[in-house]
Amino acid sequence: MATSILQSSxxxxxxALHSFVVEAGDPFLFEIGKGHTIxxxxxxxxxxxxxxxxxxxxxxxxxxxQDTIREQGNIYLTTGTRLISSSGNVxxxxxxxxxxxxxxxxxxxxxxxxxxxxxxSKGHMHACxxxxxxxxxxxxxxxxxxxxxxxxxxxxxxxxxxxxxLTFEDGVSDAGKYVELRAEMDVxxxxxxxxxxxxxxxxxxxxxxxxxxxxxxxx
Amino acid sequence: xxxxxLWTETLPGxxxxxxxxxxxxxxxxxxxxxxxxxAAYFLNFEIQxxxxxxxxxxxxxxxxxxxxxxxxxxxxxxxxxxxxEDTVGWHDPLCGLSNNAQVEKKYGKTSYQQHRNEWxxxxxxxxLVELAKYGLGSRDLHATVNFFSKVTVNEAGDLHYCAxNSKPGCYVELRAEMNVxxxxxxxxxxxxxxxxxxxxxxxISIARVSPPRSNDPCRMLCNENTRGFLLTExxxx
Numbered sequence: 001m002a003t004s005i006l007q008s009s010x011x012x013x014x015x016a017l018h019s020f021v022v023e024a025g026d027p028f029l030f031e032i033g034k035g036h037t038i039x040x041x042x043x044x045x046x047x048x049x050x051x052x053x054x055x056x057x058x059x060x061x062x063x064x065x066q067d068t069i070r071e072q073g074n075i076y077l078t079t080g081t082r083l084i085s086s087s088g089n090v091x092x093x094x095x096x097x098x099x100x101x102x103x104x105x106x107x108x109x110x111x112x113x114x115x116x117x118x119x120x121s122k123g124h125m126h127a128c129x130x131x132x133x134x135x136x137x138x139x140x141x142x143x144x145x146x147x148x149x150x151x152x153x154x155x156x157x158x159x160x161x162x163x164x165x166l167t168f169e170d171g172v173s174d175a176g177k178y179v180e181l182r183a184e185m186d187v188x189x190x191x192x193x194x195x196x197x198x199x200x201x202x203x204x205x206x207x208x209x210x211x212x213x214x215x216x217x218x219x
Numbered sequence: 220x221x222x223x224x225l226w227t228e229t230l231p232g233x234x235x236x237x238x239x240x241x242x243x244x245x246x247x248x249x250x251x252x253x254x255x256x257x258a259a260y261f262l263n264f265e266i267q268x269x270x271x272x273x274x275x276x277x278x279x280x281x282x283x284x285x286x287x288x289x290x291x292x293x294x295x296x297x298x299x300x301x302x303x304e305d306t307v308g309w310h311d312p313l314c315g316l317s318n319n320a321q322v323e324k325k326y327g328k329t330s331y332q333q334h335r336n337e338w339x340x341x342x343x344x345x346x347l348v349e350l351a352k353y354g355l356g357s358r359d360l361h362a363t364v365n366f367f368s369k370v371t372v373n374e375a376g377d378l379h380y381c382a383x384n385s386k387p388g389c390y391v392e393l394r395a396e397m398n399v400x401x402x403x404x405x406x407x408x409x410x411x412x413x414x415x416x417x418x419x420x421x422x423i424s425i426a427r428v429s430p431p432r433s434n435d436p437c438r439m440l441c442n443e444n445t446r447g448f449l450l451t452e453x454x455x456x
Contacts, residue, residue: 060357066273066315069378070409075313076376086357088320101376105283105313107274112296116279116447129294146358150274160372164284164309166277 007079009096009180011037016212024206025126025195027135031056032183035216037095040191041178042155043210046171046203048194049154050108050128053083053091056186059143061087065104065150075160077102077152083181086149091187096180099173103158106168108132108151109196118198131192139190153194154179156201170200223427232418233340235404237349238425239264240395242455245303245428248403248421249390250367254383255419256408257366258316258342261291261299262400267355269293273312273362279443283372285310285364288440290396290447297451298444299399301437303428304392307385311365313378316342317409326416339416342406349402366391367421368408380410394428394437396451 013019017036022028024047032038040049055061067084069075077083079097082090108128115123129148136143155173160166195206225244229251230236240246248257263269272294280289287305290298302310322341329338347357369384393401407418431438431448438448 064315066313066362067318070314073378074376075372075378086360088318105274106278107272110275110294110296112294112450113272113275113279113292115450116275116292116296116443120446144358145268149361158278160283160376162371162373164282164371166281166283168278 005079006098006100007096008098009039011039011180011214013212015214017215018213020211021208022191022193022211023208024193024202025131026193027131028191028193028211029135029139030189030211032187032189032213033215034183034185037180037182037214038189039178039180039212040154041176041210041212042099042173043175044207045175045177046155046173047207047209048156048196048201049209050192050194051152051154052132052148052190054188054190055085055089055091056188059147059188061085061089062147062149063091063152069104075105077104090184092181092183094179095182096178099155099177099179101157101172102179103153103156104150105160105166106153106156106158108192109194114198122198125197126195128192128194128196131195132190135190135192153201168199168201171203224424225427226425227422229420229422230403230405231420232405235345235349236423237352237400237402240399240401240425242395242397243427243430244425245392245394246401247304247390247392247424247426248366250385250387251420251422253385253387255367255385255405255421256411257421258346258363258404258406259366260346260360260363260402263293263299264398264400267353267400269295269297270359270361271299277312279447280441283313285312288436290437290444291364292447296447297454298396298447300393300395301431302391303394303437304390307367307389307391309369309384310391311368311370311408314365314370314409316346316363317406318343321409325414340404340406340418342404345404345406346402353400365408370410378410380408380412382412394431396431396448397454
């Protein structure tokens with residue numbers, strides 16, 4: 001179902017309601033209204049954008065990686081993928097994708113998992129979970145660590161082999177590539193623009209991304 | 220592990236079970252009839268904010284399947300359980316839990332009034348009830364493992380459920396590396412084909428086991444696991 005056919009969008013950046021640039025290592029939280037469209041642009045290429053979504057009216061109803069991949073019968077996210085919540089609701093639909101493949105198995109880097117994966121000394125380097133915790137803490141409204149479930153890694157390439165192997169590969173993304181999603185309900189988006197320096201997920205050089213949001217009336 | 224077995228029990232199909240599996244013990248699950256599925260979730264009993272983290276488990280060990288030698292990581296870089304024995308060969312970490320809508324659509328709607336304890340169970344709802352017994356809820360339920368089931372991924376990323384993965388008598392053993400709140404249910408795998416509601420029974424047993432030695436196969440599987448065991452042992456210093 002999720003085929004890597006590139007799909008561009010007709011939406012014009014000058015019509016967007018909002019435009020933000022999120023620097024590497026920063027969290028970014030924003031509530032997206034039902035019917036609005038969001039575009040995430042990999043400005044300089046090979047940048048992993050760790051992203052969580054929540055039903056804006058009930059944060060317990062959140063993006064579920066396992067439900068999403070099982071329901072579409074494919075582990076990669078691309079145009080046509082419906083992002084399914086833990087309660088079985090459709091949070092958003094991917095409506096355009098010029099990258100072709102996004103990961104939802106690799107999760108977010110954390111200081112603790114960096115110690116396991118690389119070296120105990122790497123536990124002092126910045127990591128996505130630090131950004132998630134800082135972001136939801138400042139957002140307030142009851143979000144806690146237990147609300148940080150398995151995320152999406154936009155622009156990240158984590159192939160699985162038929163034998164059950166899993167690797168982190170160089171990104172398939174490039175400067176200017178983007179993914180676009182339509183909110184099917186009011187959703188809270190929580191981003192950590194990944195600061196990882198220990199693997200190729202950011203090409204060893206974390207860079208900024210741009211967020212554009214259009215309202216329902218544009219198209 | 221026969222000489223040190225402390226507890227044995229049979230879980231019928233569609234059953235739910237939870238237990239605080241103590242460090243120094245191991246849980247063995249045995250597929251009695253073949254074709255079993257055991258959905259499983261794990262939390263650090265002492266710090267329940269620490270729980271099974273599927274992505275960390277997969278990427279630390281560069282795997283999208285689980286078998287002997289693999290360990291189950293928490294979100295804190297520590298090991299909850301190690302897979303010390305496995306005659307199945309492939310356990311599914313990708314597909315998660317069946318839910319009420321799916322089970323109703325696939326197997327039909329049932330009620331307790333009409334069907335008594337033969338009513339159709341789904342893995343998500345029974346886990347939510349079980350978690351509630353420990354003061355936990357849906358926000359605490361993250362990704363899970365399906366023991367005894369195999370789902371492969373082809374080059375295009377498509378999932379393929381492999382029938383007859385587990386034979387009668389196949390077993391898998393989990394050694395607790397900390398005191399772990401283990402939740403299990405024997406609901407059918409969400410991708411199991413067919414429209415027959417037929418969850419299978421498993422035997423479970425708990426035995427006292429030796430702590431992992433310096434040359435333990437799970438510890439030696441990869442440098443990541445060697446560090447993971449050290450961080451877990453640090454937790455008890």
